[in-house]
Amino acid sequence: MAKGPVWALGAMSGTSLDGVDAALVLTDGVAISEFGATGYRAYSDAERATLKAALGRWPGEDLGAASDVVQRAHAEALAPFDRAEIIGFHGQTLAHEPRGRGTHQLGDGAALADTLMRPVVWDFRSADVALGGEGAPLAPFFHFACALWIGATRPLAFLNLGGVGNLTWVDPRAAAPEADGALVAFDTGPANAPINDLVAQRRGLSHDKDGALAAQGKVEDGALELFLDDVYFRKMPPKSLDRDDFSLMLDLVRELSDADAAATMTAMAAAAVMLGMEHCPEPPARLLVTGGGRRNPVMMRMLAAGLDCPVDPVEAVGLDGDMLEAQAFAYLAVRVARGLPTSAPGTTGVATPVSGGQISRPAD
Ligand SMILES: Nc1ncnc2c1ncn2[C@@H]1O[C@H](COP(=O)(O)OP(=O)(O)OP(=O)(O)O)[C@@H](O)[C@H]1O
Numbered sequence: 001m002a003k004g005p006v007w008a009l010g011a012m013s014g015t016s017l018d019g020v021d022a023a024l025v026l027t028d029g030v031a032i033s034e035f036g037a038t039g040y041r042a043y044s045d046a047e048r049a050t051l052k053a054a055l056g057r058w059p060g061e062d063l064g065a066a067s068d069v070v071q072r073a074h075a076e077a078l079a080p081f082d083r084a085e086i087i088g089f090h091g092q093t094l095a096h097e098p099r100g101r102g103t104h105q106l107g108d109g110a111a112l113a114d115t116l117m118r119p120v121v122w123d124f125r126s127a128d129v130a131l132g133g134e135g136a137p138l139a140p141f142f143h144f145a146c147a148l149w150i151g152a153t154r155p156l157a158f159l160n161l162g163g164v165g166n167l168t169w170v171d172p173r174a175a176a177p178e179a180d181g182a183l184v185a186f187d188t189g190p191a192n193a194p195i196n197d198l199v200a201q202r203r204g205l206s207h208d209k210d211g212a213l214a215a216q217g218k219v220e221d222g223a224l225e226l227f228l229d230d231v232y233f234r235k236m237p238p239k240s241l242d243r244d245d246f247s248l249m250l251d252l253v254r255e256l257s258d259a260d261a262a263a264t265m266t267a268m269a270a271a272a273v274m275l276g277m278e279h280c281p282e283p284p285a286r287l288l289v290t291g292g293g294r295r296n297p298v299m300m301r302m303l304a305a306g307l308d309c310p311v312d313p314v315e316a317v318g319l320d321g322d323m324l325e326a327q328a329f330a331y332l333a334v335r336v337a338r339g340l341p342t343s344a345p346g347t348t349g350v351a352t353p354v355s356g357g358q359i360s361r362p363a364d
C-alpha cells in the first residue's frame with residue numbers, strides 16, 4: 001500500500017443485531033487525518049431473527065441463512081462508498097470463547113473483496129486469541145488515535161455502551177498505543193443486549209427507547225446486588241464477554257414489573273461500568289460515551305451519579321457515537337495492511353503486540 005493516508009471504509013455489525021454501520025476514515029494507520037461519510041443498513045426483523053438463531057454457532061455448524069444475511073447486508077451497506085481504497089470488515093460475532101473454542105465472526109472477506117472489487121481486511125480477532133489474547137476489545141487502538149485527534153493531554157476513558165459494554169482507559173502521553181501503560185481495556189459487562197431481550201419478551205419492542213420504561217420503574221436492590229456478586233466484576237483485566245454470557249440476569253428480574261425490571265437491568269449495566277472504572281490505573285479526566293446506550297438518559301444519569309468524573313457522549317468532543325466502531329475497523333484495516341499492531345497486552349492480554357486480521361484482494 002502506498003505511503004501516506006488512504007480512505008478506509010469500516011463496517012461493523014454489533015452484538016445488538018440492529019444493522020450494519022459503515023464509515024470512511026482518512027488515515028495512515030497511525031493518525032486520523034479526517035472522518036468521511038457514514039451509512040447504515042438496518043437488518044429487517046426476519047434477518048435479525050435469522051442472525052439471532054445462529055448465535056452461539058461455530059464454523060462448520062449449521063448457520064442457516066445467517067451467512068447470506070451478513071454478506072448481503074454488508075455488500076449493500078458498503079457499495080455506495082466509491083472513495084474507499086480498503087475495507088475493514090468485522091463481520092457478525094456469533095460466538096466468543098477466547099479460553100475455549102475461540103472467537104467466531106461470521107462473514108467471508110474474500111467473497112466481499114470480489115463483490116466490492118476492493119481489498120478487504122477481516123477476521124480481526126483470531127490471531128490475537130491464538131496468541132493468548134481475549135480477541136476483544138479491539139477498538140482501544142482507535143480510541144488512542146481519537147484521544148490524540150481531540151487533543152487530549154491527560155488520561156481519559158472511552159465507554160462503548162453497545163449490546164455489551166467496553167471501557168478503554170487511554171494515556172495520550174504514551175508514544176504509541178502498543179507502548180507499556182498506554183491503554184487498559186476490557187468489557188465491563190452486559191449493556192443493552194439484556195435490556196433489549198427483556199423488552200422484546202415482555203413488550204415486543206426492539207429496545208427501551210430513551211429509557212422510557214426504565215424511567216417509570218424502581219431499581220430492585222436485591223437483584224442488583226446478586227448480579228454484582230458475579231466473579232467477572234472482580235476479575236482484573238484483560239477480560240471479554242460474549243453477548244449472552246449474562247443472559248441469566250433475566251431470571252433475577254423475572255418477578256418484577258416490566259418497568260422495575262427495565263430500571264433494574266439499566267442499573268446493572270451502569271453499576272458494571274462503575275466497578276470497571278476501579279480497574280483504571282488512575283482516574284480519567286473524563287468519560288466519553290459511545291454506542292447506542294448514550295441515547296438512554298436513565299443509563300447516562302445513573303453513570304453520572306455514580307462516577308467522580310464528567311460523563312459525556314463522544315459528540316461533546318466532535319466524534320460520532322453511532323459510527324465509532326465502524327470507524328475503528330476502517331482504522332484497524334489500514335494498520336493491518338501496514339503491518340502495525342492492532343492489540344497489545346494492555347488491551348487484550350495478548351503476550352506481545354499483534355497485527356490481527358487477514359487481507360483478501362479481489363480476484364482478477
Ligand atoms: N434512543 C435510545 N434509547 C435507549 N437505548 C437505545 C437508543 N438508541 C439505541 N439504543 C440501544 O443501543 C443499542 C445499539 O447500540 P450499538 O449500535 O452501539 O450496539 P452494537 O454496536 O450492536 O453492540 P456492540 O458494541 O456490543 O457490538 C440498541 O439495540 C438499543 O438497545
Ligand SMILES: CC(=O)N[C@H]1[C@@H]2OC[C@@H](O2)[C@@H](O)[C@@H]1O[C@H](C)C(=O)O
Nearest residue numbers: 093096136137138139162164166325
Ligand atoms: C467478540 C466481540 O465481538 N466483542 C465485541 C462486543 O461488543 C462490545 C464488546 O463486546 C467488545 O469487546 C467487542 O466489540 C468492539 C467493537 C471491540 O472489539 O472493541
